[in-house]
Amino acid sequence: MSEAPVPAPETWRPSDTELFAAYGDAFVPRRREQISTVCDLLTDLPDSHVLDLCCGEGRLAEEYLRRRPEGRVTVLDGSPEMLDLAAERLAPFGDRHTRVRADIADREWREGAAYGGIMTSLAVHHLDGPGKRDLYRDLHAMLAPGGVFVMADLVEPTGPTARALAAAHWEQAVRHASREQFGGDEAAVSFETAGWNYYRLPGPDPYDKPSSLPDHLDWLREAGFIEVDVAWMYAGHAVFTAKRTP
Structure with a gap:
């Protein structure tokens, strides 16, 4: 899937990039199914320009551009190694993609842009609850009316x-x-x-901070999204969809 987990720069090392690049297709449960589901939800957009937030290797962007010949993608990631991998993967699509280096917690990239869709995978769980709420408000503002936000991520079980x-x-x-x-x-x-x-860790993790499914749904609605839903879920991974009012 946006696609490797992208923690803050001090926690994501080149060795992590190498490990995920080698085994990501196995590490992400039903990865192809997740990618397909995300792109299935990015239809009827008001603008074919989409942001791939924390793009990783560019798997989501690749699938979106393959499906949408008129589509464009801005890929954003905090890891220069991942951006290089994404650029290599997306090279066949020519100038239909641009790249931005920034961390998900940064604020500068959240201003002055309007997208028909925003997609992300395995990134938002690195933010705490207030960080997620701020992000959802900002993403809502970055979408054109009728724009769609789709997120694949870990969720925190409640028991x-x-x-x-x-x-x-x-x-x-x-x-x-x-x-x-x-x-x-x-x-x-x-x-x-x-x-x-x-889910096998013995206690709270300082870098992975998944939130519960109900919390995500509440925060997305609070941010102003409509048609907030969960379209897919397996092995603690869920695909959320939400829309800005047309």
């Missing part, structure tokens, strides 16, 4: 049973993808060694 199930499903998805893509447990071993499964 231990759901948390354990999310953890187990995520591990199952990674094992299946690892065997399918690499012919063995190579990616699954790296996933476990790196401690990538947030």
